[in-house]
Amino acid sequence: MQFDIRDLVDLLPMHVCLDRSGKILSSGRTIARILGGHARMSDAFVHIGRDGQETAPEDMLARIASGRRVFLNLRAREDIYLRGHGVPSRGGCLLLNLGFGVSLSPAIRAFDLTDSDFSPADLAMEFLFLHEANKAALSELSRVNKSLKAAREDAQLMSITDPLTGVLNRRGFDLAFSRAMEQREKTPFALIHLDLDHFKQVNDRFGHAAGDRILQQAAEAIRAEIRASDKLCRAGGDEFLILMFSTTCHAAIQSACHRIIRRIETMETGCESSGVSASIGIAICPPGLAAGTFDLFERADAALYQAKDTGRGRVRTWEELE
Incomplete structure (x- = not known):
């Protein structure tokens, strides 16, 4: 059974198909916006090794070819990291599917991404919604705590203040x-x-x-x-x-x-x-x-x-x- 690799554009919006030299053959519609027109992966991304340091593009290609995970840092935005898993295809190219992980929030802000930019099976947006809801809850909790602290301080001040003259009681x-x-x-x-x-x-x-x-x-x-x-x-x-x-x-x-x-x-x-x-x-x-x-x-x-x-x-x- 054969399929057209172009079908992956919609099915896997965060995929990249490479040849063995690292040239980009095709990419999903979302990752294409992030690539910004670069023809090679090494032009758009820095590959990060286990020690947290940049490695050679050949190391990235070798990891993809061997089915291991890769960790990438976007050259244009040092605060955005992607991680993914690649496999060699029967046609001789390398197929890599990427995700943002902890960089989801800055990536969405940087590239104005919406739910439609992710695969329906991708839980990225759900995690984002949970993250934003958690932030909102923490912000509200912080506001309530500040209000309680101010109220407690006011009560303490009132307990030692004469209400008529404003001096100490x-x-x-x-x-x-x-x-x-x-x-x-x-x-x-x-x-x-x-x-x-x-x-x-x-x-x-x-x-x-x-x-x-x-x-x-x-x-x-x-x-x-x-x-x-x-x-x-x-x-x-x-x-x-x-x-x-x-x-x-x-x-x-x-x-x-x-x-x-x-x-x-x-x-x-x-x-x-x-x-x-x-x-x-x-x-x-x-x-x-x-x-x-x-x-x-x-x-x-x-x-x-x-x-x-x-x-x-x-x-x-x-x-x-x-």
Whole structure:
């Protein structure tokens, strides 16, 4: 039984028929596009040996003639590899059928291949569809993971943030205070306790909405006088706590606290004659003191109450009480 080799053009779109010198006698319609008009296989392809290096065209022809697999790299596109299996035909030529393997995706993009460019029995496109579906699924999974990570980070931030003023809440401040205590040998700091004066009267006279605005403005006023490395917390009600790392110089801390009070007293609250001010107590944590030998919060509280007792709108340090 005889057949016309031209029948292979449609049946095996990725076949190449060669003579014994490597000249291309015929090729399938798909591989013909890839060959780009070259007359010899060695003009279009580099044969890759077992060691991953280029070999002579004769080695490729010998492997085809002996029925062994061949691995080819397209000269025009170094990212595209083909592999195939060849057999010698009865007519004396060499018949080679090729496939893209892992280079399917770049080959389809490079040569604009579609399902019609492959044999109906070739599963290449099905594998491509699975590959693309897998990529899409992984991309969506990555997007979901990023969204979950962002949501988790937002939730963590919200858990340590006061929703009204945007500064730390007491939980967030306690975490910052613990870290500050661990690093106090290298970075001494001061704990500052601030309480708004006459705030209750504002709530009673102008309502809680006005009180909320004043708390927000007070937080901004404090932030304006401390550095980014310092930590600010709304401890509850009209009380604020500050960890000041920028200096432990008594005079510098007192000066910063007086500026905070002036800012609070001159806020545009929208409440006529609100009379809001602030009292501040300071306790400095010097290096060299063992944890547990003193309570910094108690010292700051004692200094704060002394400031209130001496007329409010005042600044006192715990050291002044000793």
